[in-house]
Amino acid sequence: MLTIGDLSKRTGVKVPTIRYYEQMGLISEPERSEGNQRRYSKADQERLAFIRHGRDLGLTIDAIKELISLSQHPDRPCVGADRIAREHLDDVRGKIAQLKRLEHELERIVSHCDGHSIEDCYVIRALSDHGLCEHEH
Amino acid sequence: MLTIGDLSKRTGVKVPTIRYYEQMGLISEPERSEGNQRRYSKADQERLAFIRHGRDLGLTIDAIKELISLSQHPDRPCVGADRIAREHLDDVRGKIAQLKRLEHELERIVSHCDGHSIEDCYVIRALSDHGLCEHEH
DNA sequence: CTCAAAAGCTCTAGTCTCTAGAGAAATATA
DNA sequence: TATATTTCTCTAGAGACTAGAGCTTTTGAG
Numbered sequence: 376m377l378t379i380g381d382l383s384k385r386t387g388v389k390v391p392t393i394r395y396y397e398q399m400g401l402i403s404e405p406e407r408s409e410g411n412q413r414r415y416s417k418a419d420q421e422r423l424a425f426i427r428h429g430r431d432l433g434l435t436i437d438a439i440k441e442l443i444s445l446s447q448h449p450d451r452p453c454v455g456a457d458r459i460a461r462e463h464l465d466d467v468r469g470k471i472a473q474l475k476r477l478e479h480e481l482e483r484i485v486s487h488c489d490g491h492s493i494e495d496c497y498v499i500r501a502l503s504d505h506g507l508c509e510h511e512h
Numbered sequence: 513m514l515t516i517g518d519l520s521k522r523t524g525v526k527v528p529t530i531r532y533y534e535q536m537g538l539i540s541e542p543e544r545s546e547g548n549q550r551r552y553s554k555a556d557q558e559r560l561a562f563i564r565h566g567r568d569l570g571l572t573i574d575a576i577k578e579l580i581s582l583s584q585h586p587d588r589p590c591v592g593a594d595r596i597a598r599e600h601l602d603d604v605r606g607k608i609a610q611l612k613r614l615e616h617e618l619e620r621i622v623s624h625c626d627g628h629s630i631e632d633c634y635v636i637r638a639l640s641d642h643g644l645c646e647h648e649h
Numbered sequence: 650c651t652c653a654a655a656a657g658c659t660c661t662a663g664t665c666t667c668t669a670g671a672g673a674a675a676t677a678t679a
Numbered sequence: 680t681a682t683a684t685t686t687c688t689c690t691a692g693a694g695a696c697t698a699g700a701g702c703t704t705t706t707g708a709g
Contacts, residue, residue, distance in 0.1 A: 378656075378657080379656085379657070380655095380656060380657080390656090390657085394658095394659095408657095410657085410658090411657090411658070412656085412657055412658070413657085413658090
């Protein structure tokens with residue numbers, strides 16, 4: 376039986392965040408000590424690690440909820456879980472593409488800057504005038 | 513003189529968002545019509561385009577505020593503006609790197625999935641067991 | 650065994666960047 | 680002129696936490 380602090384240390388999820396996940400229904404209400412403090416089992420620890428891992432991968436709380444509910448029906452085909460992961464992958468790829476355009480844009484902006492006065496600062500000019508951009512964004 | 517709706521159409525910033533920016537001090541309070549409606553000038557439109565552009569590039573409201581205040585002292589050297597852009601570039605590069613690791617991980621997870629039962633679903637297993645990951649994250 | 654420190658409890662409110670809705674007033678159009 | 684659209688203010692909600700107040704329980708040192 377772990378205290379909430381122990382659980383936090385073992386999973387890397389902060390204490391208030393654990394309570395928040397409980398409130399959001401991601402983890403079930405744990406047992407309590409005589410003095411009403413939360414006491415967690417090994418199973419709780421695994422569940423929380425699962426959630427943490429999903430969040431690290433950028434899944435939303437709702438997506439993780441869905442995965443948990445799927446994982447509780449081990450007989451069903453795993454198409455649902457697959458779909459969630461695939462959708463998320465698409466998402467991630469889209470974000471990468473967007474950030475790369477942005478990187479490009481910022482590189483160009485920064486490379487024009489060499490400490491002259493703001494009047495002709497490329498950063499300011501680039502922000503003011505969309506026409507100076509290479510790509511649409 | 514533009515109404516808030518016109519300004520919104522021209523800049524692509526939604527009406528409530530324009531009012532929000534005013535509240536946050538990003539744009540100054542505009543003139544009002546007899547009936548107390550906001551009326552914007554061409555200068556307001558440019559300022560808003562500047563903000564929009566910065567937000568598109570992922571700058572925070574605070575960073576944009578800083579840039580605006582810098583741009584109001586055109587005599588000073590533009591080191592500050594340069595710094596903001598550079599810092600942001602570092603940020604963007606970090607995010608790209610992180611997302612790429614994530615893409616990799618998700619690709620691996622998804623490629624193992626082919627519609628079998630959840631019991632051996634790789635998505636679920638990968639989330640449950642960090643050891644299945646290739647990289648730390 | 651006692652007593653203070655550390656950790657836990659609940660509850661509320663704040664973060665950031667908007668977005669949505671209610672209900673009233675102003676403006677534009679037929 | 681009557682109606683439709685837009686705008687006004689104000690409040691609340693989203694997502695995913697984080698921080699703080701004020702109180703109680705547990706732990707560890709003397």
